[in-house]
Amino acid sequence: MPALSPTMEEGTLSKWLVKAGDKVRSGDVIAEIETDKATMEVEAVDEGVVEEILVPEGTEEVKVNTPIARLKGDGEASSPSSKPADPSPPAGEGGPRSGSDEGSRGNSADVPTSAGKPTETPHPSASPPPSPARGEGNDPDIPAGAKLTKVSVRDALRDAMAEEMRRDETVFLMGEEVAQYQGAYKVSRDLLQEFGPERIIDTPITEHGFTGLGVGASMAGLKPIVEFMTFNFAMQAIDQIINSAAKSRYMSGGQIQCSIVFRGPNGAASRAAAQHSQDYSSWYAHVPGLIVIAPYDAADAKGLLKAAIRDPNPVVFLEHEMMYGHEFDVPDVEDWVLPIGRAKIRRAGTDVTVTAHSRMVGFALEAAEQLAKAGIEAEVIDLRTLRPLDYMTVVESVKKTNRLVACEEGWGPMGVGAEVIARVIEHAFDYLDAPPARVHQEDVPLPYAANLEALSLPSVDRIVKAAKAVCYR
Amino acid sequence: MARAAAKQTTKAKTAKAPATSDKEDLLGFYRQMLLIRRFEERAGQLYGMGLIGGFCHLYIGQEAIAVGMQSIKQPGDQIITAYRAHGHMLACGVDPKAVMAELTGRAAGVAKGKSGSMHMFQPKRDFYGGHGIVGAQVSLGTGLGLANRYRKNGKVAFVYFGDGAANQGQVYESFNMAELWRLPVVYLIENNQYAMGTSVERSSAETHLYKRGASFNIPGAEVDGMDVSAVREAGAKAAEHARSGKGPFILEMKTYRYRGHSMSDPGKYRTREEIDAVRQHRDPIDHLQARLEAAGLADDAALKAIDAEIRKVVADAAEFARTAPEPDPSELYTDVYVETAA
Ligand SMILES: Cc1ncc(C[n+]2csc(CCOP(=O)(O)OP(=O)(O)O)c2C)c(N)n1
Numbered sequence: 136m137p138a139l140s141p142t143m144e145e146g147t148l149s150k151w152l153v154k155a156g157d158k159v160r161s162g163d164v165i166a167e168i169e170t171d172k173a174t175m176e177v178e179a180v181d182e183g184v185v186e187e188i189l190v191p192e193g194t195e196e197v198k199v200n201t202p203i204a205r206l207k208g209d210g211e212a213s214s215p216s217s218k219p220a221d222p223s224p225p226a227g228e229g230g231p232r233s234g235s236d237e238g239s240r241g242n243s244a245d246v247p248t249s250a251g252k253p254t255e256t257p258h259p260s261a262s263p264p265p266s267p268a269r270g271e272g273n274d275p276d277i278p279a280g281a282k283l284t285k286v287s288v289r290d291a292l293r294d295a296m297a298e299e300m301r302r303d304e305t306v307f308l309m310g311e312e313v314a315q316y317q318g319a320y321k322v323s324r325d326l327l328q329e330f331g332p333e334r335i336i337d338t339p340i341t342e343h344g345f346t347g348l349g350v351g352a353s354m355a356g357l358k359p360i361v362e363f364m365t366f367n368f369a370m371q372a373i374d375q376i377i378n379s380a381a382k383s384r385y386m387s388g389g390q391i392q393c394s395i396v397f398r399g400p401n402g403a404a405s406r407a408a409a410q411h412s413q414d415y416s417s418w419y420a421h422v423p424g425l426i427v428i429a430p431y432d433a434a435d436a437k438g439l440l441k442a443a444i445r446d447p448n449p450v451v452f453l454e455h456e457m458m459y460g461h462e463f464d465v466p467d468v469e470d471w472v473l474p475i476g477r478a479k480i481r482r483a484g485t486d487v488t489v490t491a492h493s494r495m496v497g498f499a500l501e502a503a504e505q506l507a508k509a510g511i512e513a514e515v516i517d518l519r520t521l522r523p524l525d526y527m528t529v530v531e532s533v534k535k536t537n538r539l540v541a542c543e544e545g546w547g548p549m550g551v552g553a554e555v556i557a558r559v560i561e562h563a564f565d566y567l568d569a570p571p572a573r574v575h576q577e578d579v580p581l582p583y584a585a586n587l588e589a590l591s592l593p594s595v596d597r598i599v600k601a602a603k604a605v606c607y608r
Numbered sequence: 609m610a611r612a613a614a615k616q617t618t619k620a621k622t623a624k625a626p627a628t629s630d631k632e633d634l635l636g637f638y639r640q641m642l643l644i645r646r647f648e649e650r651a652g653q654l655y656g657m658g659l660i661g662g663f664c665h666l667y668i669g670q671e672a673i674a675v676g677m678q679s680i681k682q683p684g685d686q687i688i689t690a691y692r693a694h695g696h697m698l699a700c701g702v703d704p705k706a707v708m709a710e711l712t713g714r715a716a717g718v719a720k721g722k723s724g725s726m727h728m729f730q731p732k733r734d735f736y737g738g739h740g741i742v743g744a745q746v747s748l749g750t751g752l753g754l755a756n757r758y759r760k761n762g763k764v765a766f767v768y769f770g771d772g773a774a775n776q777g778q779v780y781e782s783f784n785m786a787e788l789w790r791l792p793v794v795y796l797i798e799n800n801q802y803a804m805g806t807s808v809e810r811s812s813a814e815t816h817l818y819k820r821g822a823s824f825n826i827p828g829a830e831v832d833g834m835d836v837s838a839v840r841e842a843g844a845k846a847a848e849h850a851r852s853g854k855g856p857f858i859l860e861m862k863t864y865r866y867r868g869h870s871m872s873d874p875g876k877y878r879t880r881e882e883i884d885a886v887r888q889h890r891d892p893i894d895h896l897q898a899r900l901e902a903a904g905l906a907d908d909a910a911l912k913a914i915d916a917e918i919r920k921v922v923a924d925a926a927e928f929a930r931t932a933p934e935p936d937p938s939e940l941y942t943d944v945y946v947e948t949a950a
């Protein structure tokens with residue numbers, strides 16, 4: 136019984152067009168088969184004489200691969216006939232399972248031998264790596280005597296791009312209003328003046344198109360930085376980011392490289408409402424092949440953007456509009472580059488671990504100050520990179536604090552907090568003294584009205600409440 | 609075929625004064641354009657006072673387009689546009705109080721305060737938004753046209769988008785299907801010469817946007833979008849084409865926005881002189897006023913009376929929007945899904 140479609144499991148042998156003793160040649164129609172979808176003709180694949188009909192016509196529910204007749208070839212022993220040329224289903228349908236789940240990569244990192252006691256070194260690069268070198272090393276030491284300069288996140292990002300463009304002439308920036316307008320949020324201020332219109336390129340409003348162009352240019356060896364005016368508009372282009380940039384390396388068996396940075400503001404601005412206020416952290420962090428970075432302060436913005444531009448892989452670099460104007464100390468050193476894939480403990484504490492990224496780190500730090508007044512010492516961990524996620528830094532912290540609050544600006548379901556908590560449960564279940572808590576946006580599109588917007592977004596207050604709750608206080 | 613379409617793609621003669629509009633029409637247009645102008649000026653003020661937040665895009669300068677097209681719209685014809693939507697809503701007859709209260713994020717707003725300036729809807733007035741994502745409304749509006757053809761209801765979808773939006777890929781995907789399936793759609797490109805800070809010349813290989821349908825055999829015409837009668841006349845022809853089953857039509861409305869792209873636009877990409885020249889010589893309201901006076905259809909006193917009446921409507925809307933209560937906190941969780949009986 137031939138399979139006539141990848142999903143067919145059985146069919147009705149409605150009619151025989153040959154009988155025992157008939158001579159057939161390959162290509163002759165010998166029977167008709169009905170499936171729930173269609174009636175199909177079965178052709179003989181060999182020459183010979185029909186020796187015996189094994190399944191009479193009118194038989195229903197004949198399973199695929201059941202012999203239906205025996206054909207005797209010239210000088211051959213009888214053999215079951217009328218199998219189609221290649222009855223095996225197309226690869227990928229019923230073929231061997233690809234086994235591509237993270238956990239089944241044959242890497243022990245994700246499979247603790249006993250709860251709470253993983254055997255691997257507590258290091259993120261032990262997880263299935265986008266790049267084996269990922270996450271090596273700590274932040275560079277700031278040399279003694281190096282000056283710290285107050286720089287806004289906006290200028291830190293600009294400086295990172297400018298320095299990398301001076302260093303490597305294959306780096307260029309494209310996006311809407313990046314050149315003459317100097318950036319919709321002024322992140323690319325003065326870059327056109329220094330690098331000219333060949334390298335600072337104003338595009339039409341065609342996100343899907345120019346993102347595709349960027350990915351294509353990266354395939355040809357250039358290193359584009361594609362700016363999205365905001366990540367809300369990257370949804371026009373998300374196909375090129377995921378289907379082209381993230382997967383081409385894998386699909387080409389390692390022949391294609393997309394060294395490209397997709398960057399721009401992500402998350403809620405102020406009263407910009409539903410279509411202009413989304414946090415895409417978990418969307419991109421879901422995708423193998425991408426690196427996802429979401430810095431909080433200016434030093435990280437600069438050091439990680441420089442690393443992102445140098446990285447041979449596609450990087451989604453999520454900035455935050457509400458952070459652009461904030462100033463932070465940035466080390467005044469020659470080449471400030473930070474390791475991708477390393478979380479950072481922003482505040483040490485003993486009672487509860489609070490994780491956050493991007494703007495929420497500031498909220499978490501503020502919450503920690505308030506909690507300290509209530510006698511709770513929170514350890515605040517800035518995730519910094521979401522993929523690969525440095526979950527072992529969180530795990531080690533929870534082993535000490537025994538409590539966890541995972542914060543993010545986006546929606547909770549299937550979110551970054553969910554992932555952080557899952558990792559902690561996998562690796563430190565026995566250490567937990569309370570169910571972990573999540574702080575995130577309410578599960579609704581972001582409303583415009585000032586009061587509803589405030590109710591919807593996560594806040595310092597909510598982090599404080601969640602931390603107290605996991606401390607049973 | 610392509611040649612024939614190219615021939616249809618003509619520059620409409622817009623210089624001659626239309627004979628169609630009688631006194632009532634012209635005075636009505638004047639009143640409506642003035643309402644939009646004064647409403648937008650007030651919205652700009654409220655924004656400056658911190659009563660309106662987020663992004664707010666004003667329609668000042670482009671009034672003749674919404675008003676002229678509204679005059680040939682039949683009940684049930686749909687309107688859809690981008691975030692620069694206040695003027696279109698007022699032209700559709702949405703209550704100015706409800707629009708202004710939406711801008712201030714109050715429960716009495718057209719969307720209960722949930723959407724703000726960019727995403728307002730009122731389908732019962734045939735207004736389908738109010739869309740924040742550049743170009744998205746073009747496919748959506750083509751879908752409204754598909755529904756019209758499906759129902760054979762004789763309605764036309766009027767689909768507005770900007771010169772910047774005209775470069776989005778989905779516009780052309782929509783054009784192809786609209787012509788292929790002869791959908792009753794009129795595409796109205798409000799070419800105000802800039803998309804944020806990018807002029808048409810800097811973003812478009814073909815700057816005559818009415819030709820953009822040529823490779824799909826969609827006829828197009830260029831229209832003086834500062835002249836309400838020219839808009840009306842061209843709109844009527846295009847709507848007739850679409851309504852009679854001949855498929856879509858493209859009108860490129862040449863217009864100008866006086867204000868910044870949104871309230872936070874420093875506007876360094878054009879000169880003060882450029883803006884002033886348009887205000888002085890091409891202003892749609894001044895232009896109509898001059899015509900009304902020249903033709904003896906309205907004297908100074910009559911026009912002043914209209915002005916006073918409009919000012920009052922707008923002042924009332926602003927006062928209402930300023931004092932109306934915010935939405936109830938419970939509204940945060942409503943309207944996410946259609947509630948279905950358990
Ligand atoms: C997909 C997408 N990309 C970018 C933006 C940001 N943006 C909002 S309006 C605008 C300019 C649009 O110009 P145009 O289409 O000419 O309309 P106008 O503002 O002149 O009415 C841009 C780039 C957006 N809202 N959506």
Ligand SMILES: [Mg+2]
Binds near residue numbers: 771772800802804
């Ligand atoms: Mg424009």
